[in-house]
Amino acid sequence: MASGGTNLYFIALLPDQIIQDEVTAFKQEAQARFGSGHALRSPPHITLVPPFRSHLSDFSALQASADEQEPFSVQLRDFERFGNRVIFVNVVPEPALLTCQAQIADFCHQQFGISPDPRPFHPHMTVAFKDLERAVFPNAWAYFSAQAYERMFTADAFTLLMHTGQQWEIKHRFAFR
Numbered sequence: 001m002a003s004g005g006t007n008l009y010f011i012a013l014l015p016d017q018i019i020q021d022e023v024t025a026f027k028q029e030a031q032a033r034f035g036s037g038h039a040l041r042s043p044p045h046i047t048l049v050p051p052f053r054s055h056l057s058d059f060s061a062l063q064a065s066a067d068e069q070e071p072f073s074v075q076l077r078d079f080e081r082f083g084n085r086v087i088f089v090n091v092v093p094e095p096a097l098l099t100c101q102a103q104i105a106d107f108c109h110q111q112f113g114i115s116p117d118p119r120p121f122h123p124h125m126t127v128a129f130k131d132l133e134r135a136v137f138p139n140a141w142a143y144f145s146a147q148a149y150e151r152m153f154t155a156d157a158f159t160l161l162m163h164t165g166q167q168w169e170i171k172h173r174f175a176f177r
Contacts, residue, residue: 005055006053006054006055007053007054007055007057007162007163008051008052008053008162008163009051009052009053009054009059009160009161009162009163009171010047010049010050010051010052010160010161010168011047011048011049011062011104011108011158011159011160011161012045012046012047012048012049012158012159012161013045013046013048013074013097013100013155013157013158013159014043014044014045014157014159014170014173015044015045015074015076015125015151015153016153016154019044019076019151019153020043020044022149022151023044023089023125023127024040024043024044026089026127026144026149027039027040027044027127027128028040029143030087030127030128030132030140030144033140033143034128034132034133034136034139034140034143035131035132035133035136036128036129036130036131036132036133036136036140037131038128038129038130038131038132039126039127039128039129039130041166041167041168042161042167042168043161043168043170044089044125045125045159045161046074046091046097046123046124046125048100048101048104048105048158049104049105049108049114049117050117051163052108052114052115054112054114056112059112059160059171059172060172061111061112062104062107062108062111062158062160062172062174063174064107065103065104065107065108065111065174066157066158066174066175066176066177067176067177068103068107068177069100069103069158069176069177070096070176070177071154071155071156071176072094072096072097072100072154072155073094073096073152073153073154073155074091074092074094074097074152074153074154074155075091075092075094075150075151075152076089076090076091076092076125076149076150076151076152076153077090077091077092077149077150078090078145078147078148078149078150079127079144079145079147079149080124081141081145082122084134084137084138084141085129085130085132085134085137086126086128086129086132087126087127087128087129087132087140087141087144088124088125088126088127088129089124089125089127089149090124091123091124091125093121093122093123097123097155098121100155100158101121101123102121104158105117105121127144128140128144155176156175156176157173157174157175157176158173158174158176159171159172159173159174160172160173160174
């Protein structure tokens with residue numbers, strides 16, 4: 001696990017199983033074609049609260065934040081990138097998603113002292129990163145950017161994930177009201 005009696009967690013929206021399977025297939029293609037498999041260490045997700053360390057093991061208070069949320073639609077549209085290091089499924093930044101993320105981040109800051117992410121929220125589902133070599137990036141980007149991908153799912157819960165030392169595992173799902 002983690003050092004000093006703390007574990008590593010993050011909070012995310014997970015799409016339905018069909019979309020999870022499709023995005024996992026993109027991650028597997030990134031590994032097979034371009035040698036980037038790091039994204040396979042977590043289920044397909046949209047990060048709401050980036051990884052944080054905590055000594056806590058009980059996050060049941062998060063249900064209070066989930067109870068404030070109404071289900072909403074999330075739209076996925078094609079592929080995008082951050083610089084020449086990260087390729088992802090683009091998530092349309094709808095107001096309901098932005099509000100949900102802000103409320104959960106604020107709740108985590110108030111309740112658990114988790115520092116807000118200084119970077120602006122840019123919803124996405126990572127396909128290739130960290131181990132995607134710069135020399136291979138242009139080919140990987142050409143491959144993914146040429147593909148059309150459009151899906152929609154209903155976000156009706158957020159999920160707490162915990163790092164096992166090898167990969168991210170679902171710890172708890174918090175259903176919206």
